[in-house]
Amino acid sequence: MSTTAQPPAPSAAGLPRGARRIGIVGAGQLARMMLGPAIELGLTTPVLATDAGESAAAVAGQMRLGRHDDEHAVAALARDVEVITFDHEHVPAEILEAVRDEGLAAVRPGPAALAHAQDKLVMRERLRELGHPCPRWWRVGSREDLAAALAETAGRLVVKTPRGGYDAHGVRIIDGPDQADDWLSDHGELLAEELVPFTRELSAQVARRPGGEALAYPVVQSVQKDGVCYEVVAPAPDLDAAAQQRIQALALAIAEDLDVVGMLAVELFETADGAVSVNELAMRPHNTGHWSMDGAVTGQFEQHLRAVADLPLGSTAPRGPVAVMVNLLGGAAEDLAPGAHAAQAADPELKVHLYGKSVRPGRKLGHVTLVGEDATDLLDRAHRAERLIIDGPSVADAVGPDTGGPDSGSPETAAGPAPTFRPIPAGPSKETR
Amino acid sequence: MSTTAQPPAPSAAGLPRGARRIGIVGAGQLARMMLGPAIELGLTTPVLATDAGESAAAVAGQMRLGRHDDEHAVAALARDVEVITFDHEHVPAEILEAVRDEGLAAVRPGPAALAHAQDKLVMRERLRELGHPCPRWWRVGSREDLAAALAETAGRLVVKTPRGGYDAHGVRIIDGPDQADDWLSDHGELLAEELVPFTRELSAQVARRPGGEALAYPVVQSVQKDGVCYEVVAPAPDLDAAAQQRIQALALAIAEDLDVVGMLAVELFETADGAVSVNELAMRPHNTGHWSMDGAVTGQFEQHLRAVADLPLGSTAPRGPVAVMVNLLGGAAEDLAPGAHAAQAADPELKVHLYGKSVRPGRKLGHVTLVGEDATDLLDRAHRAERLIIDGPSVADAVGPDTGGPDSGSPETAAGPAPTFRPIPAGPSKETR
Numbered sequence: 001m002s003t004t005a006q007p008p009a010p011s012a013a014g015l016p017r018g019a020r021r022i023g024i025v026g027a028g029q030l031a032r033m034m035l036g037p038a039i040e041l042g043l044t045t046p047v048l049a050t051d052a053g054e055s056a057a058a059v060a061g062q063m064r065l066g067r068h069d070d071e072h073a074v075a076a077l078a079r080d081v082e083v084i085t086f087d088h089e090h091v092p093a094e095i096l097e098a099v100r101d102e103g104l105a106a107v108r109p110g111p112a113a114l115a116h117a118q119d120k121l122v123m124r125e126r127l128r129e130l131g132h133p134c135p136r137w138w139r140v141g142s143r144e145d146l147a148a149a150l151a152e153t154a155g156r157l158v159v160k161t162p163r164g165g166y167d168a169h170g171v172r173i174i175d176g177p178d179q180a181d182d183w184l185s186d187h188g189e190l191l192a193e194e195l196v197p198f199t200r201e202l203s204a205q206v207a208r209r210p211g212g213e214a215l216a217y218p219v220v221q222s223v224q225k226d227g228v229c230y231e232v233v234a235p236a237p238d239l240d241a242a243a244q245q246r247i248q249a250l251a252l253a254i255a256e257d258l259d260v261v262g263m264l265a266v267e268l269f270e271t272a273d274g275a276v277s278v279n280e281l282a283m284r285p286h287n288t289g290h291w292s293m294d295g296a297v298t299g300q301f302e303q304h305l306r307a308v309a310d311l312p313l314g315s316t317a318p319r320g321p322v323a324v325m326v327n328l329l330g331g332a333a334e335d336l337a338p339g340a341h342a343a344q345a346a347d348p349e350l351k352v353h354l355y356g357k358s359v360r361p362g363r364k365l366g367h368v369t370l371v372g373e374d375a376t377d378l379l380d381r382a383h384r385a386e387r388l389i390i391d392g393p394s395v396a397d398a399v400g401p402d403t404g405g406p407d408s409g410s411p412e413t414a415a416g417p418a419p420t421f422r423p424i425p426a427g428p429s430k431e432t433r
Numbered sequence: 434m435s436t437t438a439q440p441p442a443p444s445a446a447g448l449p450r451g452a453r454r455i456g457i458v459g460a461g462q463l464a465r466m467m468l469g470p471a472i473e474l475g476l477t478t479p480v481l482a483t484d485a486g487e488s489a490a491a492v493a494g495q496m497r498l499g500r501h502d503d504e505h506a507v508a509a510l511a512r513d514v515e516v517i518t519f520d521h522e523h524v525p526a527e528i529l530e531a532v533r534d535e536g537l538a539a540v541r542p543g544p545a546a547l548a549h550a551q552d553k554l555v556m557r558e559r560l561r562e563l564g565h566p567c568p569r570w571w572r573v574g575s576r577e578d579l580a581a582a583l584a585e586t587a588g589r590l591v592v593k594t595p596r597g598g599y600d601a602h603g604v605r606i607i608d609g610p611d612q613a614d615d616w617l618s619d620h621g622e623l624l625a626e627e628l629v630p631f632t633r634e635l636s637a638q639v640a641r642r643p644g645g646e647a648l649a650y651p652v653v654q655s656v657q658k659d660g661v662c663y664e665v666v667a668p669a670p671d672l673d674a675a676a677q678q679r680i681q682a683l684a685l686a687i688a689e690d691l692d693v694v695g696m697l698a699v700e701l702f703e704t705a706d707g708a709v710s711v712n713e714l715a716m717r718p719h720n721t722g723h724w725s726m727d728g729a730v731t732g733q734f735e736q737h738l739r740a741v742a743d744l745p746l747g748s749t750a751p752r753g754p755v756a757v758m759v760n761l762l763g764g765a766a767e768d769l770a771p772g773a774h775a776a777q778a779a780d781p782e783l784k785v786h787l788y789g790k791s792v793r794p795g796r797k798l799g800h801v802t803l804v805g806e807d808a809t810d811l812l813d814r815a816h817r818a819e820r821l822i823i824d825g826p827s828v829a830d831a832v833g834p835d836t837g838g839p840d841s842g843s844p845e846t847a848a849g850p851a852p853t854f855r856p857i858p859a860g861p862s863k864e865t866r
Contacts, residue, residue: 018774036469039492042770042787042799059472059494215781297782297804312778319752319804337475341451345745348648349730354475366475371730371752 295323459520728756
């Protein structure tokens with residue numbers, strides 16, 4: 001694994017170095033998974049939650065109720081801490097600029113960096129300026145624009161809302177210029193992209209401090225399911241050292257160019273010739289980095305806190321030859337606990353992470369990880385655990401990870417993808433958390 | 434590493450299997466370090482704290498104020514959960530028996546088991562009945578008893594209060610029969626033990642579920658400093674496989690014989706002939722097991738929760754060839770953060786765990802761990818980090834771990850033991866948390 005580090009420059013005047021109180025805007029599972037590492041680091045991390053029952057709100061030591069798009073709620077959190085950071089990228093820039101300009105707290109990542117994770121058109125424009133590889137893309141504001149783009153792409157396009165999307169939301173494949181009228185009406189302009197004929201998706205995580213110190217994690221392979229991150233293998237199989245270093249360098253360059261502080265995830269398409277292009281950016285811990293909680297010396301949640309607190313970064317070295325992560329997406333079981341216990345009993349090395357969320361089909365409810373020697377074996381075990389947990393032990397019992405037996409649950413939940421490194425069919429991929 | 438597992442028997446009637454709400458009596462650092470794993474397991478873990486500023490109380494998602502020896506406070510916690518467990522062993526047995534008998538919550542470990550960790554005379558009597566190796570010991574109730582015991586031990590004895598001791602408290606070396614009058618007056622009976630001429634101290638941790646499933650961790654070597662756990666190496670260096678298995682079997686037998694549920698730590702003396710004898714028992718996560726947070730697949734805090742919730746136990750396999758733990762005992766620095774940052778900067782693999790406690794000399798304020806290949810190297814690095822953190826970066830800068838240079842802090846804090854596997858001089862050792 002290749003990593004690079006630059007000596008930190010002095011912090012900008014007035015910004016806290018080694019901050020101890022970090023406010024987290026948003027209280028989903030990403031905020032939740034920061035809480036354990038924050039306790040060990042001795043950091044205080046109040047969360048801003050819309051509802052006291054949200055994933056992080058229910059377990060946080062300190063919690064404020066308020067919306068992420070309410071300037072007063074965000075300002076009240078900011079006044080109580082030295083740094084604010086994020087569970088998601090949906091806080092309006094003007095709210096963050098006000099927090100920064102009024103000196104209420106440092107904003108990490110800052111609003112100028114965050115714009116590239118908030119607005120896909122801003123991201124594409126900037127990556128083009130920087131010369132980083134992207135799919136062919138168009139800024140479209142009308143049916144005519146869409147028709148013109150469709151004429152260049154064999155009649156199919158991926159269309160994305162510039163803002164507000166997550167997981168499968170805000171992404172659509174169209175084959176006619178009238179199939180995005182609703183979004184054009186709502187958003188004015190959309191991002192249209194070619195369908196990249198990718199053979200697989202990769203993801204590169206890096207962490208960066210305010211002064212510029214940055215470290216890269218091993219590049220991972222990810223598999224999406226219905227537009228949602230589903231399976232990750234770290235490091236990406238069959239990725240040679242030169243390619244790994246090239247991709248890490250790309251992610252580090254983006255972090256530097258955009259002045260990211262915290263974790264940055266760069267999701268990538270890899271095509272048959274080995275080339276990569278940037279799909280999405282996320283400036284926070286990311287689903288494709290969950291493996292690091294158990295599989296790296298410093299998990300991404302601890303690392304994000306260290307980066308935004310302006311503490312020295314921790315080693316990104318893996319704890320074993322291979323780590324895998326499989327998401328627990330809502331299925332037949334209304335209660336995950338019985339299946340989790342069955343999975344833990346079947347595999348003592350399994351690490352189960354539950355988010356405390358109510359079950360809805362396809363919803364991210366948790367994930368499992370395994371660290372070991374052989375990716376195929378680890379994926380097989382992780383998918384067995386997944387089935388037990390999301391289908392429930394009585395349904396999933398004896399059903400393999402990629403077959404829907406007579407006793408299996410609904411077709412959507414029982415017929416998951418095969419847990420192997422098969423090529424992924426070309427199609428859209430969406431941002432994941 | 435040898436471990437044994439027995440298939441779980443059905444839970445006793447009325448006791449929750451796979452409990453989800455675990456109340457923790459006490460809010461010290463042991464309760465604190467359960468909080469992160471509880472979040473990931475999806476368990477709710479309210480803590481009973483005497484003061485809202487206590488180590489775990491300050492960061493817990495749910496906290497009740499009340500004393501561990503107030504039957505009403507413990508009962509109120511118990512009514513709110515399915516299982517109660519402990520940060521320490523000082524809850525009076527009658528309070529726990531009432532919780533159990535009234536069916537308010539399962540008590541794990543149960544009061545009958547816990548008695549052996551609460552009362553050293555009960556522990557010694559029971560271990561003798563079971564035929565487990567102990568130092569020579571006497572139940573003493575008078576100066577005459579002490580004089581008789583002193584006559585058998587070359588004039589020196591370790592005297593311990595049966596109850597209420599921790600770390601260096603409640604342990605004294607005497608060379609005259611009138612040197613324990615105060616304790617005789619307070620306690621009536623004391624435990625007197627020979628000074629074991631041990632060459633080092635070992636500790637064996639095991640986890641056990643209600644039905645009997647049990648797993649052993651690798652046996653570790655521990656070093657005490659002023660009666661407080663200071664340094665641990667896992668696995669214990671130069672302990673052959675047969676000895677390791679014999680000691681693990683001893684700890685598993687004690688857990689079974691005493692019907693322990695949760696983590697059990699068996700602290701042992703090893704003498705020059707390789708024989709071991711039991712020094713102390715603790716029925717909770719223990720300082721000598723902190724290495725497992727970063728050095729084992731399942732850390733002891735997660736494992737304790739799994740055991741008391743009656744969930745399947747996790748693998749106790751180590752994550753690397755060697756793990757070390759060094760305690761951060763209060764020294765010159767009044768604020769640990771600057772030194773922690775310096776230590777993190779110097780060693781990106783270092784894992785720092787801070788307890789959020791105010792600094793007092795010798796007080797347990799946190800610990801550091803490292804996992805790697807070579808114990809000597811890891812200990813050297815861990816002690817460098819320790820110095821930076823407890824002396825502060827300006828004092829500790831360039832001072833080695835076992836030398837007190839001209840810029841070093843107070844003699845007590847700067848002149849730590851050499852970070853090597855030297856034989857430990859004979860002397861008393863006391864229970865540690």
